[in-house]
Amino acid sequence: MSEPLGPQRRETQPEEIAGAPPTTAASRFAAWQKAGGIIVPILTAVLAFLIGGLIVLATGHNPFQAYWDIINGAGLNWLAHPTNTDVANTAAYNFSQTLLQTTPLILTGLAVAFAFRCGMFNIGGNGQYLVGLYCANWVGVSFVNLTRPAHVLLGIAAAAAAGAIWAGIAGFLKATTGAHEVITTIMLNWVAYWIGNYIFQQGGPLQGPANKPLSIPISGDIAHSARIPVFWGDADLQGLHIGFFFAIGCLVLFWLILNRTTLGYEVKAVGYNPEAAAYGGIKVRVNYVRAMAISGAFAGLAGGLDMLGYLYHFGTTDVQAAQIGFLGIAVALLGRNTALGVGLAAFLFGGLLYGTTHGLQSGTIDPSLAGHLTEMIQGLVVLFVGADVLILAVWNSRRRIKRRRPAPAQQAAEAAS
Amino acid sequence: MEPSTVLELRGITKRFPGVVANDHVDFDLRSGEVHALLGENGAGKSTLMNILYGLYKPDEGEVVLKGKPVVFGSAKDAIDRGIGMVHQHFMLIPVMTVAENIVLEVEPRKAGVLLDYDQAVERVREISTRYGLAVNPTAKVENISVGQQQRVEILKALYRGAEILILDEPTAVLTPQEAGELFAIIKSLQEGGTSIIFISHKLNEVLEIADRITVLRRGKMIDTVPREGATEEGLAKMMVGREVLLRVEKPPPQTGGVLLEVRDLNVDDDRGLPAVRDVSLSVRAGEIVGIAGVEGNGQSELIEAITGLRSASSGEVAVAGQVVPHPTARRMLDVGVGHIPEDRQRRGLVLEFSIAENIALHDYNKPPASRFGWLFPRRLIQRARSLIREFDVRGGGPQTAGGALSGGNQQKVVAAREVSRDPKVLVAAQPTRGLDVGAIEYLHRRLVEERDEGRAILLISLELDEILSLSDRILVMYEGRIVGEHSGDVTEEEIGLEMLGGRRKEPSPA
Numbered sequence: 013m014s015e016p017l018g019p020q021r022r023e024t025q026p027e028e029i030a031g032a033p034p035t036t037a038a039s040r041f042a043a044w045q046k047a048g049g050i051i052v053p054i055l056t057a058v059l060a061f062l063i064g065g066l067i068v069l070a071t072g073h074n075p076f077q078a079y080w081d082i083i084n085g086a087g088l089n090w091l092a093h094p095t096n097t098d099v100a101n102t103a104a105y106n107f108s109q110t111l112l113q114t115t116p117l118i119l120t121g122l123a124v125a126f127a128f129r130c131g132m133f134n135i136g137g138n139g140q141y142l143v144g145l146y147c148a149n150w151v152g153v154s155f156v157n158l159t160r161p162a163h164v165l166l167g168i169a170a171a172a173a174a175g176a177i178w179a180g181i182a183g184f185l186k187a188t189t190g191a192h193e194v195i196t197t198i199m200l201n202w203v204a205y206w207i208g209n210y211i212f213q214q215g216g217p218l219q220g221p222a223n224k225p226l227s228i229p230i231s232g233d234i235a236h237s238a239r240i241p242v243f244w245g246d247a248d249l250q251g252l253h254i255g256f257f258f259a260i261g262c263l264v265l266f267w268l269i270l271n272r273t274t275l276g277y278e279v280k281a282v283g284y285n286p287e288a289a290a291y292g293g294i295k296v297r298v299n300y301v302r303a304m305a306i307s308g309a310f311a312g313l314a315g316g317l318d319m320l321g322y323l324y325h326f327g328t329t330d331v332q333a334a335q336i337g338f339l340g341i342a343v344a345l346l347g348r349n350t351a352l353g354v355g356l357a358a359f360l361f362g363g364l365l366y367g368t369t370h371g372l373q374s375g376t377i378d379p380s381l382a383g384h385l386t387e388m389i390q391g392l393v394v395l396f397v398g399a400d401v402l403i404l405a406v407w408n409s410r411r412r413i414k415r416r417r418p419a420p421a422q423q424a425a426e427a428a429s
Numbered sequence: 430m431e432p433s434t435v436l437e438l439r440g441i442t443k444r445f446p447g448v449v450a451n452d453h454v455d456f457d458l459r460s461g462e463v464h465a466l467l468g469e470n471g472a473g474k475s476t477l478m479n480i481l482y483g484l485y486k487p488d489e490g491e492v493v494l495k496g497k498p499v500v501f502g503s504a505k506d507a508i509d510r511g512i513g514m515v516h517q518h519f520m521l522i523p524v525m526t527v528a529e530n531i532v533l534e535v536e537p538r539k540a541g542v543l544l545d546y547d548q549a550v551e552r553v554r555e556i557s558t559r560y561g562l563a564v565n566p567t568a569k570v571e572n573i574s575v576g577q578q579q580r581v582e583i584l585k586a587l588y589r590g591a592e593i594l595i596l597d598e599p600t601a602v603l604t605p606q607e608a609g610e611l612f613a614i615i616k617s618l619q620e621g622g623t624s625i626i627f628i629s630h631k632l633n634e635v636l637e638i639a640d641r642i643t644v645l646r647r648g649k650m651i652d653t654v655p656r657e658g659a660t661e662e663g664l665a666k667m668m669v670g671r672e673v674l675l676r677v678e679k680p681p682p683q684t685g686g687v688l689l690e691v692r693d694l695n696v697d698d699d700r701g702l703p704a705v706r707d708v709s710l711s712v713r714a715g716e717i718v719g720i721a722g723v724e725g726n727g728q729s730e731l732i733e734a735i736t737g738l739r740s741a742s743s744g745e746v747a748v749a750g751q752v753v754p755h756p757t758a759r760r761m762l763d764v765g766v767g768h769i770p771e772d773r774q775r776r777g778l779v780l781e782f783s784i785a786e787n788i789a790l791h792d793y794n795k796p797p798a799s800r801f802g803w804l805f806p807r808r809l810i811q812r813a814r815s816l817i818r819e820f821d822v823r824g825g826g827p828q829t830a831g832g833a834l835s836g837g838n839q840q841k842v843v844a845a846r847e848v849s850r851d852p853k854v855l856v857a858a859q860p861t862r863g864l865d866v867g868a869i870e871y872l873h874r875r876l877v878e879e880r881d882e883g884r885a886i887l888l889i890s891l892e893l894d895e896i897l898s899l900s901d902r903i904l905v906m907y908e909g910r911i912v913g914e915h916s917g918d919v920t921e922e923e924i925g926l927e928m929l930g931g932r933r934k935e936p937s938p939a
Contacts, residue, residue, distance in 0.1 A: 274794045274802050277786070284781045290738060291768070291776045292790035293759035 053346055053353065057360065060392035064385055071378045078377045082385075085371010086110045086363035106370065108244045108252040112322060114362030116141070118259040119314035120340025121358050122266050123179075123307045125349035127193070129270060130303035131283035132186070136197025137311045138337025139204035140178045144171035144312030146208060148319035149326055150218060152234025163237040168258075168316045175312015176305040178204065183304025187297035193304065201337075208331035220325070230327035240321045255317035260355070262310060267351040269306075279303050311337060339365070342390045345397040364389060435460045435624050436481075436593055441490035443476055450476040452648040453490070458593065458624050463615060465627045465639035469668055469865030470836060473648040474628050478595050481626075482514045483507040513586025514595040517602070519578050523571035527564050528553045531585045556588055561617050576607035583614065587623075594618065595626045600634055604723055605893060605925040612638050630668075630865070632661040633894075644668055669867050677873045680881070682901045685714030687750070688885035689735070689766075689854040694744035696730040704730035706909040708744075712854065712885040717876065719888045719900030723928050727909035728889045729771065732858050735887070736768045737761035749853055762791050767852030769843050771859040771889070773836070777843040780832030784822070785813035787831045788846045820845040821871070837868030844872060848879055855879060858889045873899060893921055893928075 065075035083089065087106025094100045120137045127134035134140075151167040158166065182196040211218040213229045220232040245251025270276035281289040282299045290296050314336060319326065343361055347353030364386045377385070436458040443451040450473045458464050468474045479485045481492060483501030491498045494510055501507045504514075521530050528549045537548040553566040562580045570578060579599060586594055596615075600608045615625060615638055629635050635642055636656060643653040644667040651667045665673040689712040696705035704727040712718045722728050733739035735746055737756035745752050748764045761768075770776040778787050789798050789809045797808050813827035820841045824834050831839060840860065847855060857876060861869040876899060880886050890896050896903055897917070905913035905927040913927040 272804050272806070274799045274804055277789075277793050277804055281779050281782070281790070285775070285779045287776045288779045288790070290758055291736075291770060292793075293757075293762050295759075 053348055053357075056346060056393055056396045059396055060389045063392055064389045067388065068377060068381070068385070071381060073377050078372060078385075081371045081377075082364065082367035083371075084367075085369075086367030088363065105245065105249075106366065109250065109370070110359075110363045110366045111244075111256055112250060112252050112362075113365045114358050115256045115259045115321070116314035116318050116336045117339055117343050117358035117362050117365075118355060119262060119310045119317070120337050121343030121347060121354040122262055122340075122351075123175075123309075123311035123314070123337075124340050124344035125347065125354055126266065126279075126310060127179075127303055127307040128344060128349045129283045130279045130299060130307075131286065132183075132193045132300065132304065132307075134179060134182070134197055134304065134307050134311075135194050135341065136179060136182060136200050136308070136337070137340040138334060139197065139201035140175035140308040140311035141315040141318075141337040141340075142204040142208055142331065142334060143178045144175040144315030145319045145323075145326060146211065146218065146315075147171050147174040147312075148238075148316040149231050149234060152238035152320055152324075153218070153232045156235045156237065158237060160237045160239075163235065164240055164320060167234075167238050167320045168313065171316025171319070172309040172313045175315065176309040178312065179308020180301055180305040183301040186304075187300045205331060208326075209328050212326060212328045212331065228327070229329075231325045233325045234320065238320055239324065240317065242322075250322045253317070253321035255321045258313075258317060262313070263351045263355050266310075266354075270351075275302075311340065314340075339390060342393045346393050361386070361390065433460050434458070435495055437493040438477070438481065439491050439493060441477060441480060441487045441492075443473075443480060443485060443487050449648050451480070451487070454645065454648070454650045456643055456650065456653075458626060459641075460624055461619055461622050462640040463619055463625045463627055463638055465629060465635040465642045466645065467629060467632070467635050467642055467664060467668060468645035469630055469867070470863060471647075471865070472645040472668070474645055475597065476648075477645070478514065478597060478626065478628060481507070482512060482595065508589050508591070511590055511592040512595070513583075513589060513591025513593070515579065515582040515586060515597065515599060517598045519582050521570045521578060521581060523569070525570060526566065527568050527570060527573070527581050528566035530570055530581055531556075531566075531588050533585075535589060552588070553584065556584060560584070560587060560614075560621065562614055574607070575602050576604075576610060579603070579607075579611065580614070583618075587618075591623070593624045593626070595628070597628045598630070599627070600629070600631065602724075604928055605921055606929065608634070632664050635664070636661065646670060665866055669865070671867075673866055674870055674874075677877060677898045679877050679899070682716050682880065684716045684901075685883060687711045688714050688748065689887060690747040690750075691731075691735065692745050692747070694731070694734055694746070695742045696727070696734045696739060697742055698730055703742075704909050705734065705741075708906075708909070708911055710904060710911065712887050714853075714883045714885050715880055716901050717880050717886040717888055717899050719890065719896035719903045720906050721890070721893060721896045721903055721924050721928060722906035724891050726906050726928075728858075728906055730909075731906070732768070732771070732856055732887075732889055735761070736766055736856055762850075765851075765853035767847035767850055767855040769840075769847055769855070769857040769860050771862065773839050773843050774832075778831040778839055780830065782831055783813075783828045784817065784825060784831060784834075784842055785809040785827040787842055788813045788816060788849075790846060791850060816845040816849055820875075837864045837871075840864060840868065840872060844875060848875070852884060854885045854887065856887045856889070859891065860888070861890075861892070861895060893924060897921060897924075 061079070065079065068075040068078045084103070085106060087103045087108070087110050090100065090103035090107040094103055120141055123137045123140065124134050148167045148171040151170045152163070155163060155166065178200055179197070182193045182200060185191040185196050186193050210216055212231050213219065214227065216229070218231050220228070220230055239247065240253040240255050242251035242253045270280065278289070278294045278299050281292060281294055282296050282303070286296045318336070339361055343354055343357045346360070347355070347357035368385045434457050438454060438456040441451050441454045442449070454473070454477055456466070456477065466474050466477070476485065480487050483504045483506050492501070493499070499510060522533070528546070529544070531553050532549045537545040537552065539545040550566045553564070557564050557566070562584055564577060564580050564584065565573070570581065579602070583594065599611060603611060615627070619625060627635070627639055636659060639656055641653055641655050642659060642664065644651040644664065646668060691708060691710050694705055694708045695703060698704035706727070708731060710718065720728055720731070730739060734741045737758040737760055746756055747753065748766060751764070753760060753764055774780060779790070785806070786809060789812070792798050793804065797805065799805060810827040817827065822834070822838050822841045822845065824838050831842065834842065844860070860872050860876065864872070876886060876888070888896065888899055897919070901917050903915045903917065903919060903924065904911050905924055907928060907930045912930070913924070915924065
């Protein structure tokens with residue numbers, strides 16, 4: 013009658029596992045992450061590339077050639093140390109451009125990821141990026157008497173602050189009125205968009221002074237003292253600026269905040285379970301505002317680094333074309349809202365972005381398709397991440413098939429797990 | 430003469446990833462008997478019944494119905510063969526009438542597509558008199574009591590021709606009076622020839638109603654015993670696998686000064702309607718005060734107001750003689766109120782956090798857990814390690830996610846966190862809900878120990894048994910008011926009546 017309590021005794025029973033469906037987006041994400049590990053994002057990316065390849069195939073071109081061209085266009089061949097000097101120089105330049113694109117993507121990716129860890133979906137990365145960029149431009153054009161470090165740092169700080177305020181508005185509205193951040197951040201994107209169209213238009217307040225004719229809707233160039241030093245390439249040819257290391261530093265900062273500070277503890281508690289957080293004595297509303305502000309600071313910083321690092325000026329057509337903030341969503345989702353993941357995903361998208369626009373020859377791909385391949389892959393990634401349940405189901409069914417013929421060792425491992 | 434066997438489950442085995450939910454379970458049901466299926470949470474009772482009801486397919490074993498092996502592909506197959514199930518959570522449509530709910534899917538029709546409502550009402554009336562289950566066929570389900578809703582569920586099964594009725598934890602949602610009525614219904618169904626499987630983890634009611642009792646433990650069938658000769662102690666031992674102390678051993682309380690005082694508290698619920706009305710109460714050091722009541726009579730709002738999670742519309746809360754101005758969760762924690770919340774998964778724990786992080790939930794922002802906003806994960810782990818040992822948390826270490834623990838161990842983590850902060854007042858809301866006998870025993874003993882440490886304990890529970898066995902003083906809550914106060918030795922019937930508003934001090938305004 014008495015049964016030995018062997019090592020196979022399990023405390024968790026299936027009823028209990030099924031008992032509590034995770035409620036918030038962040039807790040669903042945690043469950044998803046636990047279930048799929050590193051496999052799912054890789055699967056997601058592979059699947060997106062596969063379908064992208066099929067589309068290239070459907071237009072009558074060779075998808076392998078197309079992807080090979082993208083890889084070379086992104087300068088990844090530079091890593092293989094090409095012996096031909098011409099090839100090497102081109103590759104080096106391409107690679108520096110890929111990293112230049114990666115820099116703001118890291119930051120807009122972190123912006124989405126940070127809000128997500130607090131249970132919010134910040135769709136307003138693009139608006140925050142733009143206001144950061146405007147402020148950096150304004151600081152860069154004004155305050156010409158500052159020393160270079162002071163001028164650069166002031167511009168960066170202004171950009172981050174602008175992004176923080178912009179996103180903070182959405183956080184504040186959520187905390188006080190319950191307005192959903194997805195709606196408010198989208199609206200703030202449009203506000204930022206039209207502000208840009210206004211300030212850079214003919215006769216607009218930031219439209220270029222003496223060095224630009226009044227008929228062009230474009231800002232003035234920032235002063236040389238406001239330019240972030242370039243460490244790879246030529247500053248006049250969009251060289252890679254040291255803001256890149258700034259972005260890498262932000263990855264580390266993101267990890268430290270989340271894992272080593274009480275602030276990160278609160279953010280995660282609120283993100284996983286706001287009720288338990290409130291019960292623990294954490295002020296949930298304060299956290300909504302603060303996390304949004306930090307999120308926005310990352311995106312604003314992206315705009316600041318772009319402006320002070322290589323753009324130097326901005327026009328209304330640039331405002332209309334800006335996509336970096338939106339790409340941040342795909343970066344964060346593919347990177348699963350972790351520091352390392354965001355870094356890798358930003359590099360992937362940075363490479364795609366530059367590789368598709370500069371690597372593809374009209375012979376290998378339909379010219380009208382070339383620039384859109386990145387957008388397609390971006391859309392597919394978002395789609396597949398949204399379909400996480402589906403991908404997990406596919407993945408788990410593969411495991412189920414494996415379990416039907418389990419090896420003895422595997423059985424033992426399962427029993428012990 | 431031995432009554433005939435109507436149903437047999439032979440060698441049923443069901444595996445889930447990493448766990449065997451049913452391990453070669455045998456079970457048989459005789460015609461016209463009440464056969465109780467007894468076991469702790471997670472023992473495999475629900476899995477077994479879901480197999481019988483066609484919701485799961487067994488990995489091994491067979492179901493034999495009236496001598497013939499059957500395979501059910503879905504619940505519909507089971508219903509067609511005369512098996513009915515009343516789930517713990519009712520599957521009724523609140524906005525529809527009783528008759529509409531009962532005939533759902535097998536409606537009498539007119540003109541081929543329209544519901545013949547008059548005939549539906551007539552049939553429900555007929556079946557309800559035949560089985561002696563009084564319901565009003567034209568009442569809307571949302572307007573009738575939980576006990577009545579359960580009758581509707583039973584009628585729904587009978588209407589579909591159920592000869593075998595599975596009742597899954599049927600008394601969990603009922604008051605003692607309603608449970609008594611349910612038992613009368615079960616008896617009369619039994620006399621009418623219906624065979625009943627009664628799933629429960631409560632020993633006393635199993636002994637009251639069942640003819641035979643089958644005990645499951647961790648997926649294995651331990652034994653099937655007749656009621657005659659079975660005792661609570663014997664059954665508990667079979668359920669848990671060791672001797673269990675069923676009665677809480679409790680020395681008389683050594684009370685001190687008043688540590689928690691609530692004065693004229695009024696609290697609104699989420700809809701802005703008054704939920705707590707003019708409640709005053711006090712709890713002394715070294716005393717357990719229990720609040721009895723049917724769910725939804727203002728207990729949750731009262732606890733939330735006392736712990737600062739909900740602001741009161743008027744009244745005050747004093748801890749150790751000091752009135753707490755504008756209570757917030759943080760402030761109440763700081764003045765020494767510990768809180769075991771009623772829903773440990775929704776509020777008591779962040780399931781994604783590790784045990785160590787969960788234990789730090791109130792103190793993560795103070796030394797030694799952190800300094801100047803910088804967190805020291807290793808210190809959290811150290812603290813968790815010693816508490817895990819002290820509170821006998823099983824199933825994981827400091828870095829195991831809270832969600833990976835069983836309910837009993839999750840509750841131990843919550844209790845460890847609250848008690849280790851050395852609170853003056855401990856508010857324990859449904860501390861043993863959904864836990865198995867072993868964990869209940871542990872938590873009850875612990876609560877008494879904390880009382881004897883000189884804490885003031887306010888216990889809120891929907892389980893009258895729990896209130897009666899732990900409390901030194903009992904308050905009864907009905908429609909937001911305290912309608913009765915008793916010493917610990919009051920009878921269940923007396924309180925049960927007050928819980929339903931039977932003996933109010935004053936009529937409540939509508």
